[in-house]
Amino acid sequence: MPDSNRPSLARNVISAAGLVIAAVSLANIIFLVFADVTGVHNPYVGILAYAVVPAFMVGGLLLFFVGMLVERRRRHKMAPDAIARYPSLDLNSPRVRRMAIIWAFGIFFFIIISLLGSYRMYEYTDSDQFCGLVCHKVMHPEYTAYLQSPHARVGCVGCHVGAGAGWYVRSKLSGAYQVYSVIAHKYPEPIPSPVENLRPSRETCERCHWPEKFFGAQLKVFTHFGYDEQNTPREIRMLIKTGGGSPTGGLVAGIHWHMFNQNEIQYIASDEQRQNIEWVRIRNRKTNEATEYKAQDSKFTDAQLAAMPKRTMDCIDCHNRPTHIYVPPDRAIDRELLAGRIDRTLPFIKSKAVEALSGDYKTTPEALQAIDKSLRTYYSTEQPAVWNTKRPAVESAIKNVQIVFQNTRFPEMKVDWRVHPDNIGHFYFKGCFRCHDDQHVAKNGKIIPKDCHICHDVLGEQQAGNIMFEVPKNEFQHPVDIGDLRSATCADCHTGKPM
């Protein structure tokens, strides 16, 4: 029987089904790609357009060929002689020639489209949408905090992956496991920090911030509001000695002194979150001179310490919250009052707002309701005069506290400021005082100092508009007497909640 008269091998149920699947997938891909390029803001569009549906299409095509093979086998069994072992490709036959050209073009376009699709998939799996929104519930806290931070435009991969093929592959491998753990609901709540296997921050942060470029000093103004009836404003102006100059260009001092390449600081922490530091060593990489400090109250013997893992200090040991900043209620309400989003003439508003914001809630809706109820009840029953004259201000305060809650606390993932300590400063957490506590002592008696002047100079302080002191004195005046400041641990009392 001549080749051209035989019914095509593709005429069978399996191939037909494969073809239908492939065609429907193709139509879907065209639709989804169109949706993606025209900017439909749904994080699932990308994953469907560039991963799930193409997989179906390839599956459909495979099925098509499997069908042909099965059909060929069947015909071969029925009439072993009617079918040749290999298809004969006679390019002299116009039909075969036509088919060959169609197939060649088809394969060519398929390859081009797959390349484009793969590239888009690569771009897409690196996008903030993919990282932050696809596993919506899981990444919601990190994504929300990120969007409010100075790094909102940097992109997740800027810090979590960085440049180079090695880390790209590693991140996609661990990413694949993460996608699985989301689907199988195997992820921890909250997602823990520190992130194990985070790329050394000096390879990521230093693409944009490098030690030679560090700043000399920064003026920072801290504004607080008291827990009293007047919500007394207190302002501290401070010159923070961030540190600057390059080792080749001059002065090497200040806070970023830890990061100049000559200095290697290693430490041993006895807890997961690296809050309890037992041992510190500073070594000069050039001269190899080293000083070892040990925590005076350390429970560990030297032999035990020698067996514990050491970490080399980098940016993340101070800047562990550069972008996922879960602001403590105390500070969040200070900011609202300072910005005027909450009316600071409402009596006790600081105290009541922080109290409502820092309650223990199981879900966000429960919290929003409780915030509404507690502020409404307080002003309507205990401050009737205010309730009658400043009702809109109370209503707006309630609304803003609710917004703050949604931006800073995430009960569904059990995330808030208490879960991830912030290591910059020493106000709500130990921070710098993890080492700088006068209690880490070297054999020669040297300490890691808690001297209030090595890190900053207080330029001025005001309370309720009254100047408490101006420049020359340069000693922080604590609003209430707590004795010797140098022996105080600020975070013992300042926890971010009402005191």
Ligand code: HEC
């Ligand atoms: C400016 C750099 C930076 C950017 C941008 C960034 N991260 Fe992070 N991320 C960090 C650092 C630093 C940590 C904490 C590391 C540590 O403590 O070990 C972290 C921690 C996390 C954690 C662990 C939980 C936690 O809060 O500590 C998750 C999850 C996370 N990031 C997801 C994301 C996602 C999703 C994005 C993009 C929407 C993103 N990150 C963007 C630097 C960044």
Ligand code: HEC
């Ligand atoms: C892709 C570039 C990029 C990367 C990577 C990056 N940053 Fe930044 N960073 C920025 C930009 C842009 C700003 C905002 C500058 C401004 O507001 O003037 C910023 C601001 C900051 C600030 C000042 C924040 C403030 O409150 O004003 C700190 C601190 C900081 N980055 C630390 C880090 C750390 C730590 C890392 C690594 C985990 C990092 N950055 C990675 C670009 C980057």
Ligand code: HEC
């Ligand atoms: C010993 C702790 C420590 C280490 C380590 C550290 N920093 Fe800082 N950095 C600070 C402090 C403190 C500030 C002052 C910021 C503040 O008070 O909000 C600061 C400020 C900054 C700023 C903002 C400067 C400005 O003027 O806005 C950037 C950017 C920055 N650091 C990047 C880095 C990078 C990148 C690394 C790693 C190479 C690093 N830091 C390592 C403590 C540290």
Ligand code: HEC
């Ligand atoms: C892991 C321990 C550790 C942590 C955490 C730490 N430091 Fe240090 N820091 C040291 C050591 C060790 C020295 C050197 C002390 C000495 O030999 O005088 C030092 C020295 C300094 C100096 C003096 C630098 C100079 O000019 O000589 C400053 C300023 C400083 N640290 C600021 C900070 C700030 C700000 C933080 C918190 C954001 C911080 N440190 C967190 C270990 C630490």
Ligand code: HEC
């Ligand atoms: C090792 C460095 C270091 C030492 C020592 C240190 N501080 Fe600080 N302090 C900081 C840094 C860094 C900040 C800025 C934190 C920030 O930007 O949020 C800060 C912030 C502050 C603030 C403002 C906090 C706020 O949120 O209003 C006060 C007040 C303060 N320090 C007082 C002191 C006093 C008093 C001492 C001496 C017992 C002291 N500090 C010792 C690093 C240090």
Ligand code: HEC
């Ligand atoms: C024994 C508890 C205690 C310790 C320890 C403590 N404080 Fe306070 N702090 C208070 C109290 C109480 C107030 C007054 C709050 C009020 O009146 O609203 C206060 C107020 C403040 C304020 C004014 C802002 C505000 O919230 O009203 C600053 C700034 C401050 N403290 C800084 C520090 C620093 C820096 C340290 C560590 C060196 C420290 N405190 C240690 C109890 C403490």
